[in-house]
Amino acid sequence: MKRQAYMIWSILICILVVLGCAQPLAAQSGSELIAAYEGVLQRIYEQVNPSVVHIQVVQKGGSITSLLPRDHPAIPEWPEIPGLPTPPEELELPPQRGTGSGFVWDTQGHIVTNYHVVQNADEISVIFHDGTMADGEVIGSDPDNDLAVVKVDMPAEQLKPVTLGDSTEIKVGELVVAIGNPFGLQSTMTAGIVSALGRMLPVEVTADPLMGAFSIPDIIQTDAPINPGNSGGVLLNDQGEVIGVTSAIISPVRASAGIGFAIPSAIVRKVVPVLIEKGRYPHPWLGISGYTLTPSVATAMGLDKGQRGALVVDVVPNGPADKAGIRGSDRQVEVAGEKRRMGGDVIVAIDGEPVVKFDDIVTYLARHTEVGQKITLTVIRRGKTEQVEVELGSRPTDQTEPQVTAGKALGRAWLGIVGVTVTQEVAEAMGLPSSQQGVLVQEVQQESPADKAGIRGSYKPMLLGEERILVGGDIITAIDGKPITAIEELTAFVRRAEPGQTIALTLLRDGKEIEVEVTLTKRPE
Numbered sequence: 001m002k003r004q005a006y007m008i009w010s011i012l013i014c015i016l017v018v019l020g021c022a023q024p025l026a027a028q029s030g031s032e033l034i035a036a037y038e039g040v041l042q043r044i045y046e047q048v049n050p051s052v053v054h055i056q057v058v059q060k061g062g063s064i065t066s067l068l069p070r071d072h073p074a075i076p077e078w079p080e081i082p083g084l085p086t087p088p089e090e091l092e093l094p095p096q097r098g099t100g101s102g103f104v105w106d107t108q109g110h111i112v113t114n115y116h117v118v119q120n121a122d123e124i125s126v127i128f129h130d131g132t133m134a135d136g137e138v139i140g141s142d143p144d145n146d147l148a149v150v151k152v153d154m155p156a157e158q159l160k161p162v163t164l165g166d167s168t169e170i171k172v173g174e175l176v177v178a179i180g181n182p183f184g185l186q187s188t189m190t191a192g193i194v195s196a197l198g199r200m201l202p203v204e205v206t207a208d209p210l211m212g213a214f215s216i217p218d219i220i221q222t223d224a225p226i227n228p229g230n231s232g233g234v235l236l237n238d239q240g241e242v243i244g245v246t247s248a249i250i251s252p253v254r255a256s257a258g259i260g261f262a263i264p265s266a267i268v269r270k271v272v273p274v275l276i277e278k279g280r281y282p283h284p285w286l287g288i289s290g291y292t293l294t295p296s297v298a299t300a301m302g303l304d305k306g307q308r309g310a311l312v313v314d315v316v317p318n319g320p321a322d323k324a325g326i327r328g329s330d331r332q333v334e335v336a337g338e339k340r341r342m343g344g345d346v347i348v349a350i351d352g353e354p355v356v357k358f359d360d361i362v363t364y365l366a367r368h369t370e371v372g373q374k375i376t377l378t379v380i381r382r383g384k385t386e387q388v389e390v391e392l393g394s395r396p397t398d399q400t401e402p403q404v405t406a407g408k409a410l411g412r413a414w415l416g417i418v419g420v421t422v423t424q425e426v427a428e429a430m431g432l433p434s435s436q437q438g439v440l441v442q443e444v445q446q447e448s449p450a451d452k453a454g455i456r457g458s459y460k461p462m463l464l465g466e467e468r469i470l471v472g473g474d475i476i477t478a479i480d481g482k483p484i485t486a487i488e489e490l491t492a493f494v495r496r497a498e499p500g501q502t503i504a505l506t507l508l509r510d511g512k513e514i515e516v517e518v519t520l521t522k523r524p525e
Contacts, residue, residue: 041177044238048234057124098121132158138150147263164268178230182227195221230260297311311329323390365392
């Protein structure tokens, strides 16, 4: 116990010294040290708590309708027995409720929160620290940074904006404070330290498989307790300045386990004004995927074992990197018992800034670039160093979630299916030639263009290896006569299409080829 007490006092004294609250230790008693520490926390709370809000959302329940049409071969005919009720067409679901946090951005009524807090919300209520409540409306969202802006109608004198700090200046070990509404408990403060910097946080929304997954760079890791309901709240430095937006945790029990993450204020400062003005944030996009070069891969590629950089594995067709001539990996080699793709360009610098790992590219693009900006990549190509100029594009909008502005969706064309690429194993499981190609329709979304056109989803579960997959549905083999061989091609086509456009889908159904016309619509809100 004495050892533990000594450690606690040591940590407390170090914190107070950093904060400038501790005089020479001989001149202060333990009670004075505690009082000084408490004073810092109380000052931060009193300063910032009026700026933090509690957000409650309601998503209408809607209904569940059978995924398969009544005349689908997988559904037996319902027996007509006197007195036996017919099956319900729909099953009404109760509304879903959620809770989160946010903070006042300015005196015009803009509230910043996480995108996942207000995602798909039909009703939004913003509750201030004094109990005042106002209806909110999402006017801008950025799923790829997990940020959103909610607008409330409140008098300017009742709004107290936060002060933003500089997240690029913080150090591991600094004191931080989180204020939010964990488990709906309004105006809760917790304290801890910055436990790591420069983390990458994978985006929670589904990414287009053609484009790969995206991550939020420069994430702040903290041990300040963060729990469900803290999302969208503030992470503060010892001056009460916002250095991050609390967003996620790692925990086996969905409660604080000492590892929490916050979106850095450097990103918030850059993104939020654009969301307020335009409703969406265009992300500068290079159009590559890859991994950090390892000594074993470097050796296999004939490079120096100590060479650092990011190896390009895939280049998105017609993306910025592709147009600039960046080369992806073209061969597969077994390294340390693992098959790795290699042979592509190795990026070693961006605009003269060294690239040590692949994450450095993502961080540089987020911090220092904009759509349309030209950057210079230093690459090693077949053992020689070259300079390649690339004009950055805008990251393609993820088709699974509409952007929102002024309460209206900015969604593009919508087909309304969930599908998978037909592989040799899938084809054989459906009794088709192993060479069969196309996109197997797994699910048709209710009232979608595909649903109205009579496209059929899959219904028969099969186990392929360790993966459970549904088979038996339509296979899309062509669009307007052009062959479709993979889900990526279908996704890319729909992205380029316009709402109202009519397309001809060639389908393989029950072993026979048919053609169906589908009129694409705008993705619903």
